[in-house]
Amino acid sequence: MDNNIIVNESCKTLRALGRESLQNRWGFAALGTLLYMILILVPVLVLDLLFGPEDGSGSGISAIYSLLVTGPMSLGYAMFGISLFRKRETSVAEVFYGFEKFGKALGLYIVMSIFIFLWTLLLIIPGIIAAYRYSLCFFILADNPNIGIMDAIRESKRMMRGNKWKMFCLMLSFIGWGILCIFTLGIGTLWLSPYMQVSVVAFYDIARGSLRARRIDDGFYKAPEIQPTEDPITVYKEEAEGENKEDNNEFKKDDNEFKEDNNES
Structure with a gap:
């Protein structure tokens, strides 16, 4: 089941x-x-x-x-x-x-x-x-x-x-x-x-x-800018995944730039 x-x-x-x-x-x-x-x-x-x-x-x-x-x-x-x-x-x-x-x-x-x-x-x-x-x-x-x-x-x-x-x-x-x-x-x-x-x-x-609540007090989606007294904000999974992908891309970009700087030095 x-x-x-x-x-x-x-x-x-x-x-x-x-x-x-x-x-x-x-x-x-x-x-x-x-x-x-x-x-x-x-x-x-x-x-x-x-x-x-x-x-x-x-x-x-x-x-x-x-x-x-x-x-x-x-x-x-x-x-x-x-x-x-x-x-x-x-x-x-x-x-x-x-x-x-x-x-x-x-x-x-x-x-x-x-x-x-x-x-x-x-x-x-x-x-x-x-x-x-x-x-x-x-x-x-x-x-x-x-x-x-x-x-x-x-x-x-x-x-x-x-x-x-x-x-x-x-x-x-x-x-x-x-x-x-x-x-x-x-x-x-x-x-x-x-x-x-x-x-x-x-x-x-x-x-x-496909939908989950952004809350400060649970593990679904922790958003630092949201205060506990505010109403829940919803986010679709694909949007959250897209945000994570963007964060990962930014991290990879910064990592590559760091490696290039080391190679130059």
């Missing part, structure tokens, strides 16, 4: 990482979320209005529509959240990019739903645990478009081993903001949803080993 990384960062730190990634991009993130919600919700409401029974129970056509688009849109929104958190150049249209992998995104959504449903047949709590077990699947697929459906599910299970409670606590920590959104008639969700999404991406990047 492969070892996995346990996410020890506090929910406060994960949320802080999310907020930092959204600096000067809150409006952009809200616009992308609006497009996502429009495609998910508006057609369902229209189809229910046109074809649904009079008792308002919903139509089969809207259920089929939801089945077809939820997977690709979940993948697209995962891609959008990853781009926001990693501060890549992107556009709000990225929420639709999941349709480029329509078959795989649809298949992943169906398989996940079946697994969660089967666990729910036992009891509600096993179903909730299963939902958290598979919660990273679309982020994994977004990072690895060629990965197989079952491979994405197995990878999510591996990464979430020992991390499900942390993810639950992270989601629970947004409950206050969710209550405030009720008083805004749901409009606040346009900002809360991307905030939650990028915070989950922070969790995901730490769990996959």
Whole structure:
């Protein structure tokens, strides 16, 4: 059984990482979320209005529509959240990019739903645990478009081993903001949803080993210029490795110059 990384960062730190990634991009993130919600919700409401029974129970056509688009849109929104958190150049249209992998995104959504449903047949709590077990699947697929459906599910299970409670606590920590959104008639969700999404991406990047916290009091990455009272600063491994390579190159350069001076003397 492969070892996995346990996410020890506090929910406060994960949320802080999310907020930092959204600096000067809150409006952009809200616009992308609006497009996502429009495609998910508006057609369902229209189809229910046109074809649904009079008792308002919903139509089969809207259920089929939801089945077809939820997977690709979940993948697209995962891609959008990853781009926001990693501060890549992107556009709000990225929420639709999941349709480029329509078959795989649809298949992943169906398989996940079946697994969660089967666990729910036992009891509600096993179903909730299963939902958290598979919660990273679309982020994994977004990072690895060629990965197989079952491979994405197995990878999510591996990464979430020992991390499900942390993810639950992270989601629970947004409950206050969710209550405030009720008083805004749901409009606040346009900002809360991307905030939650990028915070989950922070969790995901730490769990996959590509992100770590710079702290003065541990051995992850000791930065002398950071004081213990300051908030953690994150750094991607490749960036840290690049810094180390630059330091090594400088050391080699100085060493060569020292040898040349000795030869001349």
